[in-house]
Amino acid sequence: MKNEITIGLPSKGRLKDKALSFFEENGFKILQSDKERNYFAIIENKPNVKIIYLHAKEIIQRLGDGTLDLGISGLDLLNESEKNLRDKIIIKNKLNFGKANLVIAVPDDWIDVQTIADLEEVSFDIRLKRNTRLRVATKYPNLTNDFLLSKGITQYKLIPSLGATETYPFIGSSEIITDITSTGKTLADNNLRILKDGQILNSTACLLVAKKKAANLQPFLNSLG
Helix, strand or coil: CCCCEEEEEECCHHHHHHHHHHHHHCCCCEECCCCCCCCEEEECCEEEEEEEEECHHHHHHHHHHCCCCEEEEEHHHHHHCCHHHHCCEEEEEECCCCCEEEEEEEECCCCCCCCHHHHHHHHHHHHHHHCCCEEEEECCHHHHHHHHHHCCCCCEEEEECCCCHHHHHHCCCCCEEEEEECCCHHHHHCCEEEEEEEEEEEECEEEEEEHHHHHHHHHHHHHCC
């Protein structure tokens, strides 16, 4: 269809519910399919608008390659993406939901480690005594790397996390972690503590636009406030 607009929304959880509410509050009623696992929806009285439900990370990818025109995803996922992908995406609005922090957390019993400076001492100590590097488990290697290097920490090694990052220090897979948290409760429940100056990123959900589609989308974007 000519002038079709394709929107990517998160496919599950609180982010999906909040994204749907955002469109409803701006006068766009989303009509869901009766099928439980249908990944498509439409907007009432907007036959040229198609909604696709995707993983929040995939929304970033599809905005970058132009198969989506706009979408809602997290600032953390956008900033973690490669620069050439970020350069193809515009942040139209930061939204008032999906708030979370990407942080550095250490085991509770590291009582002498309260700050990044303390962490640097530990990393050199590990290098000296064990001839290995401080291992940092994370799902955010790019943001973690940039942050640690900006703080002058060099004696570390990133360990890719595939899930339940909080467990890594306690199963011998890493010494510390970086993770996304909204309240810090999950970290605390797993005997981890956020460093006093360990906030890497303050994230939120964002309305994102594919840069090459932005001019044509302006009338629709204006109606979203």
